[in-house]
Each structure stands twice: as C-alpha cells, then as structure tokens.
Amino acid sequence: MTGIERESMEYDVVIVGAGPAGLSAAIRLKQLDADLSVVVLEKGSEVGAHILSGAVLDPSGLDALLPDWRSMGAPITVPVQEDNFYVLGPAGQIRVPNWPMPPLMSNHGNYIVSMGNVCRWMAGVAEGLGVEIFPGMAASELVYGTDGAVKGVVAGEFGKNPDGTIGDGYEPGMELLGKYVFLGEGVRGSLAKEVMARFELSKGKCPQKFGLGMKEIWEIDPAKHKPGTVTHTMGWPLGSNAGGGSFIYHMDNNQVLVGFVVHLNYENPYLYPYMEFQRFKHHPLVAGLLEGGKRVAYGARAISEGGWQSIPKVVFPGGVLLGCSAGLVNVPRIKGNHNAMLSGKAAAEAAFEAIGAGRQGDELTAYEADLRSGPVAKDLRKVRNVKPFWSKFGLTASLMLGGADMWSASIFGGTLFGTLRHGKSDAAATGEAAKFKPIDYPRPDGKLSFDRLTNVAFSATNHEESQPCHLKLRDPSIPIAVNLPKYAEPAQRYCPAGVYEVLTDEAGNPRFQINFQNCVHCKTCDIKDPSQNIDWKTPQGGDGPNYPNM
Template identity: 85%
Template sequence: MSEVERESMEYDVVIVGAGPAGLSAAIRLKQLDADLNVVVLEKGSEVGAHILSGAVLDPCGLDALIPDWKEKGAPLNVPVTKDNFYVLGAGGQMRVPNWPMPPLMNNHGNYIVSMGNVCRWMAEQAEALGVEVFPGMACSELVYGDDGEVKGVVAGEFGKNPDGTPGPAYEPGMVLYGKYVFLSEGVRGSLSKEVMAKYDLSKGHCPQKFGLGMKEIWEIDPEKHREGTVTHTMGWPLGSNAGGGSFIYHLENNQVYVGFVVHLNYENPYLNPYMEFQRFKHHPMVAELLKGGKRVAYGARAISEGGWQSVPKVVFPGGALLGCSAGLVNVPRIKGNHNAMLSGKAAAEAAHEALKAGRAGDELTAYEAELRSGPIGKDLKKVRNVKPLWSKFGLSTSLALGGLDMWTNNLFGLSLLGTLKHGKSDAAATGEAAKFKPIDYPKPDGVLSFDRLTNVSFAMTNHEEQQPCHLQLKDPSVPISVNLPKYAEPAQRYCPAGVYEVVEEAGKDPRFVINFQNCVHCKTCDIKDPSQNINWVTPQGGDGPNYPNM
C-alpha cells in the first residue's frame, strides 16, 4: 500500500463490481448467514451504469439463486418467442433452419432483458438482505498481507491532479479489508489482471480470447416490432476479414437491441470494428427494420471468448475471480450472465464454509472444484471447440464442424476432436500494415449509421478532466515510433469511442492523442494493442458511461 494515510473498515467479504456475478455472491452469502458483513463496491455512478450485455438471459442462474424471482418482480418481462439465424450476403440473406442445431442453442425458456435493469433489481435484493452496496466507488489498488495474500482494496480515491499528485480537493479513499476479496469486474478488469499476473493464474491454460461487442437501442415502427423475436446473423459485412456476427432482439415498448460483435483476433490492422457495425445496419434486411426508427442509446464492451481452455485458475490467496473476470461466456450461445450468477453463488458457498471453519486469506479450492466440475464447467466444456474451429477454418467450415462437435458432446459427452487449443493472443494476431490494404468504409449517413463521437454522446459517458489519464502508456514513444510505421497505429480504428488519434500537422511530427473523456470502458485497447503498451486502469469512481437500460 502507498504511504497515504487512509481510514479502514473490515468485512467478512469484499466484492469488487456490482454485476451479476458480484451481486449473486453477495446475495448468497447473506442467504447462508445473515450476520456476515458483506460489501459490494461499484465503479459506475449507479448499479447498472456500466453494464452492457446483449442480452438473452438463461434464467438457470437466477433459478438457483432466487427461485421465487418472478414473485419478487425481477425484470424478466419478455420471453423469447422466436429464434432466427441468418447468414448474410451483401444484398440478401439465407435462413439457417433451427432443427439441425443442438438443443443447447435453443432459446426456448430464455428472456430478452436489460442486464443493467436486472442488476439494479439484484442490488435491491442484496440490500434487503443487509448487503452494503456502494456505487461510485472505484477500487484503484489491491492491499496485500504479510504472506502475499490479498487482504483488501483501496476504494473511493478522488481528486488527483493529472500528474497523479493529490489535488486541492484530494480524498484518499478508504481501505476495505476482507477475509476474502471477490473480483467481479467484468472482462479484463484491472485488479483481476494484476492478480492473474502476480499469482500466474493462467499457467497451463490457453490465452484468453476476446470479442468487441457494440450495441445500440432503437425505437422502431410499431408495425415492424415483434416482441420476443431473437435474430442472429453471420457473414456480411465481415466476410473473411474477421470472425463475428450480429444480434437483433425485440424487447418491450417497440424497442430493439441491435448489436454487433467482432472477434479481436483479426489480422488486418486497417479493420475498423465500429465501422463494420455501422455498415451492417445498411443491409437490406436490417435497414428495412430500422427505417423510420431512432437510435436512443449506444455502448460497447469487450467479451471473453476463450471458453473452457482459457478459464484461468480462479482462486488465489485471499480471494477469487468471478464471472467475466474469469471468462465464463459460452460463445456459440452468446451467453455468460447465467454462468456469472452461478459462479457468484459457488464462490459464496465456498467462502461461507471457509469462514465457518475459521479460515481467512487462503485459497477457496472448493470454488475452483465446483466451477470446473459443476454446471459452469459442463456448460463450457460442451462448446469448447467452437471458437478455435472458427479461428482456424473460418465461418462455413466451423459451422459444420462446430455443430457436429456440439452434437457429439451433447449426445455422448465426448468430442471427436478432443480439446483444441487457441493460438496466439489477440494482440499478437495483429498483422503488419504493409501486408494489407486500407479499407474504404462508407461515410455514415446520420440516419441508420453514425460517426463515433455522435454515438458516444448516446453512451452519456463523462470523465472529470483534471484527473490522471486512466489509459496509461507503458512507453509514450511506442504509438508513433512502433505502432504507426508497423501497424498504421490501429488504436485509431479498434477503439469504438474515438479515444485515440494520430494528429498530423504540416511541418510537425505526428502526435498520439488520448481523448480519455470519450472512454466507454470497453477495454479493447488493453486487449488489442499489438505492442501491449496500453494499460487500462480505473478512473475515479462514478466516471465513465451512464447506460440507462443496456
């Protein structure tokens, strides 16, 4: 811990992040023992402000945690009524029938939801049980004990100058000590990244793989609205440039979620995921749906895609990784919220047993065992080869082989392919610019498609400008001296919020500019930068996007 003097508070369990995993852990702990002291710290201005997910929710996690969620008013209001799957070409589409797909791909019994609103409801359930939930409290540091164990976090530090020194209104924050600390920060959390490196948690596992998910909420013509309809597409506009696809979910109130995912292992550094998303909306099928409607919200978030092979060791001395911090997304189902909830429940049960036995600060090995052998492990193991097949063989071959592999896993509990490995990291997959041609993207029309800065205003993101930049360059010279000549500095394109610019002025050397105020906390830069030179750390609490119902 730094030399700053801070007040402290002690808890049985400290939980970082009020997403589905962290809130599930908090709820389960209090269900097991009402006398436990449990705190949840959330960096967003309110619970749900930083939650962005598709989302079609498999309620199995909620069923296990709060069986009477319907009676308690959980905001699961739109059951899936229809499942569509299309492969797109530039001017048309081909429907893929549902019958050849394995049962796990069926959305019957699932719900179209706003996970932000689900988390707001879960926070209410947690608080009713006596959990302390503090939004606007970013956790900026881990606190370690004498034996190297995690024993707490620093939260609520405000008022630093841009150079990192204390400003006139500096507040040092507090140390919150826990017998166990749960990290449920979502994908590529800054504290999770630190513990993974410190304790070498990824040793013996494949590198994590990622996608970038971008999403808009549209209000559409009521005549075209089909509540409960779920549509997924693959193919155009990405083609062979990158893996990925889209989702269109019809929720209530004539609204649709329109989303687009680009796998971040793409090679061409000229690819612009955001512009691929904007181009997608001009496909005749999508344009016809959105015509006469209006976009009301925008956001973006990285998605963990490595699955079973990439789940690191999830326990460390004094704590555990939960949910997307551990990478528990089922890629072909495009679902991770159910596993996030189940992981929170399992971690809570392991911590409860440990605390009952008088333990603290050690490894919760029971959680690790349950995650790998229980419902989460079974869910991820069945689909473990879909992502590596896609990365290796592309769309059409992987559809056939991946489908066959999921069927054999479903019917016989085994794969003819064994367990395929992922290749290099997404950063290392980036190719040199000299081997590719720039991509000429159509200019956004302001009706169906929008420039990045206009769309970012619909994320309602805000950062206090006098604080230190939370996008740290390990070496400030690298963007211009290495990334620009070698990779045409892809940060200009992969960031879905227009944070990074290369400014070239006549007679002057190019400059790398970071507009950190635009950041929507997606973490893509931390993942995709080919030099791994950008380190995303948390800004002060309450800053960032303010998503209403993503």
C-alpha cells in the same frame, strides 16, 4: 502511491463489481448467514451504469440463486418467442433452419432483458438482505497482507492532479478489508489483471480470446415490432476479414437491441470494427427494420471468448475471480450471465464454509473445484471447440465442424476432437500494415449509421478532466515510433469511442493523442494493442458511461 494514510473498514467479504456475478455472490452469502458482513463496490455512478450485455438471459443461474424470482418483481418479462439465424451476403440472406442445431443452441425458455435493469433489481434484493452497496466507488488498488495474500482494496480515491500528484481537494479513499476479496470487474478488469500476473493464474492455460461487442438500442415502428423475436446473423459485412456476427432482440416498449460483435483476433490492422457495425445496419434485412425508427442509446464492451481452455485458475490467496473476470461466456450461445451468477453463488458457498471453519486469506479451493466440475463446466465443456474451429478454419467450416462437435457433446457427453487449443493472443494476431490494403468504409448517413463521437454522446459518458488519464502507456514513444509505421497505429480504429487519434503538428510530425474523456470502458485497447503498451486502469469512481437500460 506510498505514504498515504487511509482509514479502513473490515468485512467478512469484499466484492468488487455490482454485476450479475458480484451481486449473486452477495445475495448468496446473506442467504447462508444473515450475520456475515458483505460490501459491494461499484465504479459506475449507480448499479447498472456500466452494465452492457445483449442480452438473452438463460434463467438457470437465477433459478439456482432466487427460485422465486418470477414473483419478486424481476424485470424479466419478455420470453423468447421466435429464434432466427441468417448468413448474410451483401444484398440478401440465407436462413439457417433451427432443426440441425444442437438443443443447447435453442433459446426456448430464455428471456430478452436489459441486464442493467436486472442488476438494479438484484441490488435491491441484496440490500434487502443487508448487503452494503457503494456505487461511485472505484476499487483502484489491491491491499496485500504481510504474507502476500490479498486482504482488501482501496476504494473512493478522488482528487489527484493530471500528473498523478495530490490535488487540493484530494480524498485518499479507504481500505476495505475482508477475510476474502471477490473480483467481479467484468472483462479485463485492472485488479483481476494484476492478480492473474502476480499469482500466475493463467499458467498452462490457453491465452484468453476476446471480441468487441457494440450495441445500440432503437425505438422502431410499432408495426415492425415483434416482442420476443431473436435474430442472429453471421457473414457480411465481415467476410474473410474477421470473425463475428450480430444480434437483434425485440424487447418491450417497441424497442430492439441491435448489436454487433467482432472477434479481436483479426489480422488486418486497417479493420475498423465500429464502421463494420455501422455498415451492417444498411443490409436490407436490418435497414427495413430500423427505417423510421430512432437510436436512443449506444455502448461497447469487450467479451471474453476463450471459453473452457482459457479459464485461469480462479482462486488466489485471499480471493477469487468471478464471472467475466474468469471468462465464463458460452460463445456459440452468446451467453455468460447465467454462468456469472452460478460462479458468484459457488464462490459465496465456498467462502461461507471457510469463514465458518475459522479460515481467512487462503485459497477457496472448493470454489475452483465447483467451477471445474459443476454446472458452469457442464455448460462450457460442450462448446469448447467452437471458437478454435472458427479461428482456424473460418465461418463455413466452423459451422459444420462446430455443429457436429456440439451434437456429439450433447448426445454422448464427449467431443469428436478432444480439446483444441487456441493459438496466439489477439494482440499477437495483428498483422503488419504492409501486408494489407486500407478498407474504404462508407460515410455514415446520420439516419441508420453514425460517426463515433455522435454515438458516444448516446452513452452518456463523462470523465472529470482534471484527473490523471486512466489509459496508461508503458512507453509513450511506441504509438508513433512502432505502431504507426508497422501497424498503421490500429488504436485509431479498434477503439469504438474515438479515444485514440494520430494528429499532425504544423511541421508535419505525427503525435499520438488520448481523449480519455470518451472512454466507454470496453478495454479493447488493453487487449488488442499489438505492442501491449496500453494498460487500462480504473478512473475515479462514478466516471465513464451512464447506460440507462443496456
């Protein structure tokens, strides 16, 4: 929107996103120079409100950033005690022994955590060092200088009408300007997506691959609770329909974290990831654990899965990409928080050196070099072929080939197969409906499994309804004219929050409806829509899910 006058505030570094990457960057900047001015903008109502992760935390990132974290009151108190891995069938399971797995897959020394609570604690550390943190402040636009470099963001804009015009209580927000802007928005952030396109950061790289992760927190019978137990499964119910798997982590307070991941490169447009998750909980291994318990929270988010081959150039004029904005998840380990922290630390060190040398608005090439050769690179290069194996050859072959490749990387420092490339994007992988049959999913029983809208209530999601819809259709005709006849409009199914519906009017004509109030900000629609017709934009600050301890 042009012609709007905004006040501005200037900082040394502006950080978008109070996740582990952004907060690590803020902390490290203040460790290096207490006089640097640093601001962190968080679109959630509070720090942690939009954080959803498994999570088993590899503490290497935190060890590098805050070596004394164990004596600082960090909410990291449940060490992993037992590591289980199963391949499921419809009525049973086979346990895969731990000894054939490469050492990098071991969870010894890791911790089961709520990353939301870890981020809340990190925010306290950052504020104690003098970092300014503004929750409820969505960064909705980038600000560019006359030279084309990113020089800041617009944050705190409120009060637009549903059609995008200025409402009676309109607040234009502020321009927060920095010598450098760090984007730590998480997976498929709207500003990161813009700079990646504008500066061609993915040129020459493989397309990013994604998964959809869904998670519930359950309080279970104390007799069944085993703090520190980690269980991962693969196989049923997905079978040959899609790649993916589950995690079950026993935290403290008789709580277990139950999660399910579906790789978004599936072909069958009738696949319903949310219902696969609900069906999974009826497997005897899982049902026996959850029966008699109660679900207390639900959420979902996309996961970057492309790994080493898909990491874009992470620097651009005036800023950098951090953490999941750059795609730093180690897929076989199901871990990315340690790499997010390491990326934030490295970017902060590069910015500190640049500002000290009198620079600003240029590319922080030292950060790019660190990411390509430092601890993040060492972590991701070893596992770079696991995802391509899985995509090309399926579960069984990928377990054998991927395992051999990781062993080779662990022992000899190189892989047996070089660097395999990913194929098409997840959107392009979607097949035409005529080539597949609809999948008949069991109706949720309301005890172990639940319908989407019931579960969304357990995410505490809320959006002010008078604002513009933050899910933008590039062409409003495509859902009914193209996606419905060609792909059976998969948005009805891939969304884990029931945002998209195809309804029929009195004359029998279909129409596409967007219930943006339900959106849990997972970004799956932006990723998986086969026509690439949906752009996820940030809504006004404070809206969305309000996760208590995800």
